[in-house]
Amino acid sequence: MPPGNPIDSPRPDKQAKLAMAASAIGYGVEGFDLFLLVFLIATISTSLHISTTRTSSLMTGTLLGAVLGGIGFGMLSDRFGRVRVLTWTILLFGIFTGLCAFSRGYWDLLAYRTIAGLGFGGEFGIGLALVAETWPAHLRARASSYVALGGQGGILAAAIFTPILLPYIGWRGMFLVGILPVAFTFVLRRFLPEPQLFQQAATRPHKTPIRLLFQDAATRRKSYGMLILCSVQQIGYYGLMTWLPFYLSTRHGLSLTRSAIWTCVTVLGMSSGIWAFGQLADRFGRRPIFFLFQTMAAIMVLVYSHLNSPMALLIGGAVMGVFVNGMLGGYGTLISELYPTEARATAQNLFFNVGRAIAGFAPLAVGLIATRYSFATALAALASLYIVDIVATATLIPETKGVELL
16 A cells, blocks of 8 residues: 555545545435435325325335445446445435425336435445545544434434424425535535545456455355344334334323434434444444444343333433444444455445345334234344344454554
8 A cells, every 4th residue: 555545644634534524414415315205204195195005115115226226336336436426326316306396196206216215325335435445544433433423414404304394395395405415416526536545446457346245255254244233233223213103102102202302312312322333443443342332232122111201211212222323333444344445335335235125124023023912022022133243243243443454
């Protein structure tokens, strides 16, 4: 690696800071646009006369697009460049989110959301690869956590601004806000060059990225481990976030859970966990902090099922969110350090989006267990998954703190 490479510097340079800001903003806009649909579903259903089943399938189409786009754009990024393909993904989800404002019915809205999902799925992993390849090694975990925090900021913005703006601009106007990132892409392409690591890798013979992720026994072991880690984290996230409002309102009668307040407090708890994970992982290593968060996630999910008072439920939910979603701050760095530059973006997007696809069944599973037994039993089942997570980390994932990116 040539002298003066920014990832060998004690502090991030301007390119590294811009790369992190671009990735965090991109993921923030993704979070805003993705959860915008959650907050607008009821209004859209009434306006376009769409059944509840069809309305819920709009999110399914978005997530399906995200899985396909994540894998496809990850491979394109490993071939043509981080900045170039990141620009394509932001343009894609910005334009097609805006086009949702002109939907006349179910089918064109589903098409727009699915195509926007292609961009959603591609953006996150490319941004994480870009940050890993530009930030100093001793700050890599916290930089990755800052990108993940951008997504939480987008969700928080959707929760806060949708109730404020919706009465004035309507659901179509809210989707038009999604066009704003298009202007950001021109700034991105003009001022942010490709990382030196990628430029060096581009001179080497090209190999199929997915083959590099499963090329030998040692690499396959790491890849299976990352699939488990990414799946469990998102199963816990989607399983809890989908059903907790219903659980709290029906069992405890908390109207608070259906307001923006509950969402904001929960997201703030998750955000603090993401931030803390990055800080701790840079100081103490990746594996010890994953073990800590996985163990505490299992404990807090079980503790939460026994809380009763409104204040305890509110605070307990935030604390549980610290550990259940805090691990999101570590995957970007861990995956970047496990795989070479030729496959780094593909690895980020493949593992994260396949995990998201598997987690798509979590709300159904939680609902079935809760109906047959109880919600406490469903929470216990979720908690047991973190034991699987701990075993996978212990047996399949090596420590990567301080490794040189290849």
